Amino acid sequence: MTSSTFQDTVNEFVLSKDQVQKIIDGLTEELVEGLSTKDPKNITQQPSYITRLPTGQETGLYLAIDMGGTNLRTAAVHLLGDGQVGVTMEKHEITHDLKTGTGEAMFDWIADCTAQLLKSVALDLGTTADLQMGVTFSFALHQTAINRGTVLAMGKGFDLSDVMGKDLKDLLEGGFARKNLPVSVSAIINDTVGTLVSHAYVSPSTKIGVILATGTNAAYIERAADVSKYNGPACDQMILNTEWDAMGKASYLPQTKYDKEIDAVSLVPGFQEFEKMVSGLYMGELVRLSLVDLIERNAIFEFLGGKVPESLKPRLAFKTLFMSTIESENNPEHTAVDHVFKSSFGIEGLTADDRRRVFELVHAVGKRSATMTAAACAALLHKANGASVNLDDANEITTIGIDGSVFEKYPHFSHEMMEALTEILGKDRASRIRLELARDGGCIGAALVAMVSHSGGAV
Ligand code: GLC
Numbered sequence: 001m002t003s004s005t006f007q008d009t010v011n012e013f014v015l016s017k018d019q020v021q022k023i024i025d026g027l028t029e030e031l032v033e034g035l036s037t038k039d040p041k042n043i044t045q046q047p048s049y050i051t052r053l054p055t056g057q058e059t060g061l062y063l064a065i066d067m068g069g070t071n072l073r074t075a076a077v078h079l080l081g082d083g084q085v086g087v088t089m090e091k092h093e094i095t096h097d098l099k100t101g102t103g104e105a106m107f108d109w110i111a112d113c114t115a116q117l118l119k120s121v122a123l124d125l126g127t128t129a130d131l132q133m134g135v136t137f138s139f140a141l142h143q144t145a146i147n148r149g150t151v152l153a154m155g156k157g158f159d160l161s162d163v164m165g166k167d168l169k170d171l172l173e174g175g176f177a178r179k180n181l182p183v184s185v186s187a188i189i190n191d192t193v194g195t196l197v198s199h200a201y202v203s204p205s206t207k208i209g210v211i212l213a214t215g216t217n218a219a220y221i222e223r224a225a226d227v228s229k230y231n232g233p234a235c236d237q238m239i240l241n242t243e244w245d246a247m248g249k250a251s252y253l254p255q256t257k258y259d260k261e262i263d264a265v266s267l268v269p270g271f272q273e274f275e276k277m278v279s280g281l282y283m284g285e286l287v288r289l290s291l292v293d294l295i296e297r298n299a300i301f302e303f304l305g306g307k308v309p310e311s312l313k314p315r316l317a318f319k320t321l322f323m324s325t326i327e328s329e330n331n332p333e334h335t336a337v338d339h340v341f342k343s344s345f346g347i348e349g350l351t352a353d354d355r356r357r358v359f360e361l362v363h364a365v366g367k368r369s370a371t372m373t374a375a376a377c378a379a380l381l382h383k384a385n386g387a388s389v390n391l392d393d394a395n396e397i398t399t400i401g402i403d404g405s406v407f408e409k410y411p412h413f414s415h416e417m418m419e420a421l422t423e424i425l426g427k428d429r430a431s432r433i434r435l436e437l438a439r440d441g442g443c444i445g446a447a448l449v450a451m452v453s454h455s456g457g458a459v
Contacts, residue, residue, distance in 0.1 A: 005294075005297060005299040006294060006299045006300060006357055009290055009293070009294060009299070009361070010360050010361055010364045011364075012256040012258075013256065013286075013361075013364035013365050013367075013368045014364055014367075014368070015254060015368060015371055015372075017423075019254045020371060020375050020420070020423075020424065022252045022254075023252060023253065023254075023372060023375040023376070023379075024375050024378050024379045024382075024424065025252070026247070026248070026249070026252030026253070027244065027247050027274075027375070027376055027379035027380075028379045028382060028383060030044060030247045030249065031044070031045065031242060031244075031247075031379060031380065031383045032383070034242070035222070035226055035227050035228060035229060036228040036229055037229060038229055040142070043140045043142070043152050043153070043243050043246050044242055044243045044244070044246055044247060045222075045227070045229075045240050045241075045242055045243070046140070046141065046142065046143055046190070046240065046241040046243060047143055047227060047229075047230045047232070047238055047240060048143060048146075048189060048190065048193045048219070048238060048239040048240065048241055049143060049145060049146040049232060049238070050146065050189070050193065050197070050238065050239045050449060050452065050453075051224075051235040051236070051237060051238055051239075052452065053196075053197060053200040053201075053204075053206075053221075054197060054200065054201045054448045054451075054452060056081070056082060056083040056201050056202075056204070057081050057082070058079045058081065058201075058448065058451050058452070059079050059080060059081045060078075060079050060451055061076065061077070061078050061079075062076075062077050062079070062132055062133070062134055062446075062447035062450045062451055063075070063076055063077070063114070063117075063131050063132065063133040063134070063183060063447075063450075064076075064077050064133065064134045064135070064136070064442075064443040064444070064446040064447040064450070065110065065113075065114065065133065065135050065136070065443070065446070066135075066136040066138070066191065066194070066442030066443045066446065067094075067110070067135070067136065067137055067138060067139075068094075068136075068138040068191065068213070068214065068442065069094075069138060069155075069156035069157070069158075069213070069214035069215055069281065070093065070094065070213075070214055071091050071092060071093055071094060072091070072092045072094055072110060072113055073089055073090065073091050073092075073440075073442060073443055074089070074090050074092070074113050074114055074116070074117040074443075075087055075088060075089040075090070075117070075443035075444075075447070076088045076117060076118075076121045076123070077443060077444055077447035079447065079448065079451060083201055083202050085201075085444055085447075087440070087443065087444065088117070088120065088121050089440070089443055090113070090116065090117050090120065092113050096157075099157055099158045099159065099160070100157075100158070100159045100160070101160065101161075102160065102161050102162060103160050103161060103162040103163035103166070103171060104162070104174075104175075106160055106163075107171050107172060107174060107175030108175050108178060108179070109175075110172065110175055111175035111176050111178065111179040111181055112179065114133075114176065114179075114181060114183060115179055115181060118131075118181070130182050130183065130184045131182060131183045131184070132184055132186040132450050133172075133183050133184065133185050133186065133446075133450060134186065134187040134188075134189070134443075134445075134446030134447045134448070134449050134450030134451075134453075135168070135172065135185055135187065135188045135189070135446055136189055136190070136191050136193075136194045136441075136442040136443065136445060136446040137149075137168060137188055137189070137190065137191075138156075138190065138191040138211070138215065138217075138442075139151065139152070139153075139154045139155065139156070139158070140152040140153060140154075140155075140243050140246070141168060141188065141190065141241075143188070143241075144167075145232075146186075146187050146188070146449070146453045147169050147185050147186050147187050147188050147453065148167055148168070148169050148188065149167065149168050149169075149188055150165055150166060150167055150168070151163050151164055151165065151166055151168055151171075152164070153268055153271055155215065155245075155267070155268060155271060155272050155275070156214055156215055156281065157267065157281075158267075159267055168185075168188055169185045169188065172185050173185060186450045186453050187446060187449040187450040187452075187453045189445060189446055189449050190217070190219060190241040190243075191211050191217070191403070191441065191442050191445075192209045192210065192211050192217045192218050192219035192241055192242075193209065193219045193239050193241055193445065193449070194209070194441045194442045194443075194444070194445025194446055194449070195209030195210065195211060195219070195401050195402070195403045195438045195441030195442075195445060196208065196209025196219045196220070196221075196239060196401060196441075196445070197209070197239070197441075197445040197448050197449055197452075198401075198438065198440070198441040198444040198445035198448060199399070199401025199436065199438040199441060200401070201444070201448060203399050203401065203436060205396075205397045205398060205399040205434070206399040206400070206401045206436075206438075207220060207221055207384065207388050207389050207398050207399065207400075208220045208377065208380055208381070208384070208389075208398070208399075208400045208401070209400075209401050209402075209403075209438065209441065210373070210377065210400055210401070210402040210403070210404075210407075211402075211403055211404045212278075212279065212280070212373060212402055212403075212404040212405075212406040212407040212413075213279065213280055213403070213404030213405050213406060214279060214280050214281045214404075215245055215272070215275050215279050215280075215281065216244070216245055216274070216275050216278050216279040216373065216404075216406075217241070217242065217243055217244055217245045217275075218242050218244050218376065218377070218380055219239055219240060219241050219242060220239070220240060220242065220380050220383070220384050220388065221237055221238070221239055221240075221384065221387070221388035222237065222238060222239075222240045222383075222384070222387065222388070223236070223237055223387050224236055224237055224238045226387075227240065237387075237388065242380065244274060244376050244380075245272045245274055245275035245279075246271065246272050246273075246274070246275070247273075247274050247376075248273040248274040248277075253273055253274060253277060255273070255277065256286075258286050258289040258290055258293070259273075259276060259277050259286065261289055262276050262282055262285055262286065262289070263276055265315070274372070274376070277368070277369070277372060278369045278372050278373060279369075279406065280320045280404070280405055280406045281316075281320075283320045283323060283365055283366065283369055283406075284316070284318040284319045284320040284321070284322060284323055285315065285316050285318065286365050287318050287322075287323060287361060287362055287365055288312060288316075288317060288318035290361055290365075291312065291318070291358075291361070292308050292312060292313070294357075294361075295307075295308050295312075296308060300354055300357050300358070301347070301350065301354055303349050303351075304347075309345060309346070309347055311344075311345040311346055311347065312345055312347070317345075320406065320410075321409075322340045322344065323362045323365070323366055323410070324409050324410050324411060325339075325340055326340060326358065326359060326362045327359075327362060327363060327366060327410070327411040327412065328411040333352070333355065334355035334356060334358070334359045335355070337350065337354075337355040337358045337359060338350055338355060341358075366410060366412075366413070366416075367416055369406070369413075370412075370413050370416035370417045370420060371416065371417075371420045373417055374416075374417045374418075374419075374420035374421045374424065375420065375424065377400060377417070377421065378421060378424045378425060381398070381425070381433070391425070391429045391432060392429070393432075394428070394432070396432060397432055397433075397434055398432060398433055398434070399433075399434040399435075399436055400433065400434065400435050400436070401436055401437075401438035401441065402414075402435060402436065402437060402438055403437070403438045403439060403440075403441045403442075407437065408437055408439075414435050414437075417435060418430070418433075418435060421433060
């Protein structure tokens with residue numbers, strides 16, 4: 001077949017101005033709707049019960065855990081004041097068996113990992129009163145207090161029995177009690193909230209926290225009076241966890257047939273459709289599905305004669321990391337493409353055209369993710385404008401703290417996001433936005449919120 005067939009596939013990932021505007025309008029509508037809806041199925045715009053950002057002057061020792069889609073991090077965080085922190089952190093991979101086993105096994109394991117951390121930092125449990133722990137939970141939670149919340153749908157390949165609808169503080173403290181650990185959960189936050197809080201500790205103009213990793217999501221600061229579904233104690237403003245991952249209703253998202261396929265075979269079809277188009281867990285899979293289709297149509301790798309190699313058949317076999325490797329090579333021969341296919345898939349014999357095509361496909365999928373994330377940030381900036389953000393004041397800088405491997409490691413991601421933001425917001429407004437890498441927001445943010453909660457800075 002001709003290269004136009006290949007180009008058709010690539011073009012499906014290239015967004016028009018109109019498609020980008022539809023994403024912004026659709027997300028804005030859902031951001032507004034999420035403030036009032038009491039429908040328990042709508043998991044967006046979750047109140048965090050956090051009503052102020054840290055000042056940078058906080059001090060004390062707090063434990064923290066950060067449970068993400070891939071790893072569990074445990075940390076002892078010393079807040080030293082002046083924006084300084086001392087952290088001892090340990091990382092444990094969450095295995096497939098744990099992700100798909102019982103809640104009890106998962107929370108026993110978390111307690112074991114915490115015990116290991118306490119051993120490493122040599123805290124004398126005999127003489128310590130209850131240790132306060134801040135928890136970052138990178139899944140949707142219906143928060144009912146600063147340290148309580150019921151677990152909603154999990155996604156990211158998790159399928160734990162006996163956990164949905166239960167209170168996370170009870171689940172965690174149950175594990176700690178079974179292992180005789182004197183640990184109390186004093187704060188539970190989403191990872192985006194942790195990113196916002198911890199980045200504000202070092203960069204006070206931070207008004208939005210974004211995660212771009214296995215999943216994607218964002219948190220921002222909203223006027224409490226606008227959050228009509230919130231019925232807790234009175235406050236002026238509050239950090240909201242948008243759960244923008246789950247937005248994308250009424251198909252304003254420009255899904256290709258590959259996006260639809262990813263959704264259809266996922267553990268929870270119809271859930272997190274925005275995330276499935278954007279985040280690190282799925283970008284590589286989009287490339288794989290496109291490649292399989294292109295090979296079958298003989299529109300790439302013609303030497304295979306339309307037969308898809310076994311190595312390219314398993315779901316998620318093409319990692320987003322391979323895309324980073326391919327895009328980081330600044331060489332028109334695209335030899336990194338050869339390397340990836342030879343070393344990871346045993347496929348050799350690519351032509352110069354094949355290499356260029358793989359590069360173009362990878363680039364289109366990566367750029368779409370950056371553009372869609374920029375569109376989502378623009379929707380959030382519009383929503384917050386005039387309240388926590390002022391895009392029209394030439395002297396006001398708004399920082400978006402972004403954590404996650406996609407933003408950190410994917411070549412040119414930040415640049416492409418900024419380009420898209422400039423196109424959407426115009427040069428002047430975009431020049432007042434800073435996209436900054438926020439690191440380890442999970443643990444430090446959780447420790448900060450545990451402290452803020454302890455000192456009465458939360459409702
Ligand atoms: C998923 C979770 C969300 C989290 C995001 C980034 O979308 O539902 O809570 O913030 O991943 O880790």
